[in-house]
Amino acid sequence: MDIGGAILIIGCAALVPAFLLLVIGLVYSELMNSHIPLAVENTGKLHMVHGLFVGIAIVGRILHRLGICHQVIFIRWFVSCFLTHTNPLPPGLRVKNLIFSGVPVRIYESTTACDGLRRGLVYFHGGGWVQGSIDSVDEVCRYIALKSDTTVVSVGYRLAPEHRFPSQLDDCEAATCHFLSVATTDFGVDPGRVAVGGDSTGANLAAALCQRLAKQDNRHVVFPCAQVLVYPVLQMADFNLPSYQQNHSVPILYRARMPFYFLQYLNGDPSLCQDVLDGHHVPNELKPPYMTWLSPSNLPKECLSRGYAEPPQAHYDGELYHKLKNGLEHEVSPLLADDDIIEKAPATFILTCEYDVARDDGILFRKRLLDMGKKVTWKHMGNGFHGVINFYNQGWLSFPAAAHILEHVINFLKTL
Numbered sequence: 001m002d003i004g005g006a007i008l009i010i011g012c013a014a015l016v017p018a019f020l021l022l023v024i025g026l027v028y029s030e031l032m033n034s035h036i037p038l039a040v041e042n043t044g045k046l047h048m049v050h051g052l053f054v055g056i057a058i059v060g061r062i063l064h065r066l067g068i069c070h071q072v073i074f075i076r077w078f079v080s081c082f083l084t085h086t087n088p089l090p091p092g093l094r095v096k097n098l099i100f101s102g103v104p105v106r107i108y109e110s111t112t113a114c115d116g117l118r119r120g121l122v123y124f125h126g127g128g129w130v131q132g133s134i135d136s137v138d139e140v141c142r143y144i145a146l147k148s149d150t151t152v153v154s155v156g157y158r159l160a161p162e163h164r165f166p167s168q169l170d171d172c173e174a175a176t177c178h179f180l181s182v183a184t185t186d187f188g189v190d191p192g193r194v195a196v197g198g199d200s201t202g203a204n205l206a207a208a209l210c211q212r213l214a215k216q217d218n219r220h221v222v223f224p225c226a227q228v229l230v231y232p233v234l235q236m237a238d239f240n241l242p243s244y245q246q247n248h249s250v251p252i253l254y255r256a257r258m259p260f261y262f263l264q265y266l267n268g269d270p271s272l273c274q275d276v277l278d279g280h281h282v283p284n285e286l287k288p289p290y291m292t293w294l295s296p297s298n299l300p301k302e303c304l305s306r307g308y309a310e311p312p313q314a315h316y317d318g319e320l321y322h323k324l325k326n327g328l329e330h331e332v333s334p335l336l337a338d339d340d341i342i343e344k345a346p347a348t349f350i351l352t353c354e355y356d357v358a359r360d361d362g363i364l365f366r367k368r369l370l371d372m373g374k375k376v377t378w379k380h381m382g383n384g385f386h387g388v389i390n391f392y393n394q395g396w397l398s399f400p401a402a403a404h405i406l407e408h409v410i411n412f413l414k415t416l
Contacts, residue, residue, distance in 0.1 A: 035249045037355055041383050041401050049397060050251035052083075072130045072161060072264065084135050087393065093146055097134075100178035103171045104156035106134045108145035109187065117190035119416050120183055121228065122153045122176045126200030126387070128261030129168055130160045137199075139393040140406065148410040151189045153179050157205070160264040168265070169331060172196075172205045173212060180222050193416050197228025197349070197409075199389050200358070201261065204233045207334035207365070214344035226347040226416055228409060231386055234335035234361040236262045236327045237286075238294045239277050240311040242303050243359035250355045253386040258357060266327050272320065279314035281324045293335065298367045299360060335365050343372040349412040350376060351405055353384030379408040 034050060036043045056078050060071035089095060096107045110118070123141055125132040134156040145152040157171035176196060183189035196206040210227050238244075239258060248255035259276040263269055275281065282290065296308055330337035348369055352362040362378075369376045381388075384401045392402035 033249055034251055034254075036251060039383050040250075040355055040385055042399055045396075045399070046251055046385070049391075053252055070161060076131050076159075079131065080133065080135065083394075083397070084133075085395070086135065086138055090142065090146065093142060095142075100153075100155075101174040103175040103178075104134065105175055105179075106138070106141070106154045106156070107187070108141050108152040108154070110145060110149050110151070112149070114149065114188070117184065117188055117193070118149060118151050119413065120151045120153065120179070120187070120189040120191075120194035121413060122155060122172075122179055122194065122196045122224075124155050124157065124172055124196070124198035124202035124205045126198060126202040126390070127159075129165075129201050129265040130261060132159075132202070132390075136390060137202075140199075140389060143392065143406055144410060144413070147406075148413040150413050151187055161268050164267065165265050165326060165332060169205055169208055169212065172209050176209060176224070177221050191222040193225055194222070195226035195228055195346075195413065195416060196224045197226075197230070199230040200386065201233050201265075203229035203231070204332075204334065207232060207234060208331045210345060211330050211334055211337055211341050215341060224346050226349065226412075227345065228349045228412065229362060229365075230351045230389055230405060230409065231353050231356050231358055231384075232350065232362050232365065233258070233261075233358045234365050235294070235333040236276065236324075237282050237290050237333060237336060238279065240279070241294065241360040241364075242296050242299065242306075242308040243361075244357045245308060246306045247355050247357045247359070250357070250385060253357055255357050262327055262332075263324075265332070266324055269323070272323070275317065275320055276324070279311070280317040281320045282314065282316065282328070283318075283321055284316050286328065290336065293368060294364060296360075298364055300363070303360065303363065335361060335368065339372065342368050343374070345369055345372075345374050347375045347416075348377070349379075349409065351379045351381065351408055353381045353386060353388065353401075355384065356386040358386060377412055381405060 036046050040046060056075055060074035063069050063074050064071040092111050094109045094111050098105050098107060125137040134154045137154060141152045141154045144150060155172055155175045157168045180191045180194060183191040183194060196209055198206045206227050207229060210224055213223055239255060244255045259273040260270055263272055326332055328336060330341055350362045350366050352359045366376050366378050381401055388399050388401045389405050391397045391399045
């Protein structure tokens with residue numbers, strides 16, 4: 001080996017510990033800025049999980065800045081390879097991977113005998129429209145299918161940043177309408193007892209899909225009988241609601257991170273995050289209805305018990321609005337839909353978590369639905385945090401709250 005090659009090897013060897021020290025230092029700094037309330041189950045485990053995800057994100061950010069790969073792509077790859085595992089298929093369940101109208105889906109069917117047609121659930125995974133997959137909610141869908149005797153269709157919609165809005169919603173619509181059209185003949189499912197649902201941004205897609213279908217009034221397709229929304233993210237107009245203030249640094253979803261996901265979904269420009277957090281994208285003429293629908297006075301008094309400070313009035317930036325105006329439409333922000341769309345909603349199940357920045361989205365959506373005379377079932381997890389359902393039956397990553405959430409979902413599905 002020549003001297004130049006030896007120097008290169010020594011230099012690379014020296015860079016590795018330096019790189020690790022940099023990552024460790026950044027992770028430690030981030031953890032010091034986090035706050036995990038004592039009421040959350042398994043606080044020690046959440047600290048470890050949060051540290052792991054922060055480390056992955058930091059490495060991804062470094063790779064992104066070096067031009068090696070997009071941060072989101074790296075996180076997605078790491079989670080898929082090292083944090084997602086598939087357990088052996090339990091008895092009594094049949095699983096198929098299919099394609100519905102060009103969209104990959106996974107079907108979960110009980111093998112037990114059934115008198116008549118079964119109910120169905122079309123499920124959309126969460127992940128900020130940029131992460132998550134059919135595999136990431138495999139255990140969730142298995143459990144729901146087995147315990148509620150429901151045929152579950154898990155949808156592998158396209159993700160950002162490779163694909164922007166409305167690609168994700170279009171895929172969800174295509175897969176759902178395809179399933180509804182063949183539910184009886186191919187799967188023994190009553191199309192009149194098919195619900196749509198999801199967690200986080202998957203719940204956003206479920207609510208947006210119901211509103212899209214209601215607006216189309218397509219009588220050739222059966223309308224979903226219910227929407228199942230697990231800690232839904234439902235609006236990008238106000239990131240200063242009480243839950244955003246109270247849980248701004250609670251893992252695993254920080255307040256400052258939420259606009260990043262919306263921006264990846266819409267246009268991919270993260271430089272706009274702070275302006276969106278401050279509300280500069282909301283036109284003055286839209287503020288009156290938004291103030292009515294998003295007012296903290298619509299929340300139960302318990303939601304204000306940990307404090308709330310009214311934010312300063314944000315000045316309107318017209319250029320910013322035109323870049324992001326789709327984000328204030330109901331297909332991205334279902335909570336901001338007009339009354340004539342809200343009143344067409346099906347029966348709704350909403351689950352919220354106390355230590356979740358998106359808590360108030362679900363509670364305010366419930367208020368809007370109830371005001372329109374709609375049927376709503378609401379469950380609140382006083383010890384829950386955003387994203388907990390993805391840790392169901394994940395070995396050392398598991399949290400008991402995930403199983404409790406699924407029991408609430410199953411109990412609701414059994415009423416359909």
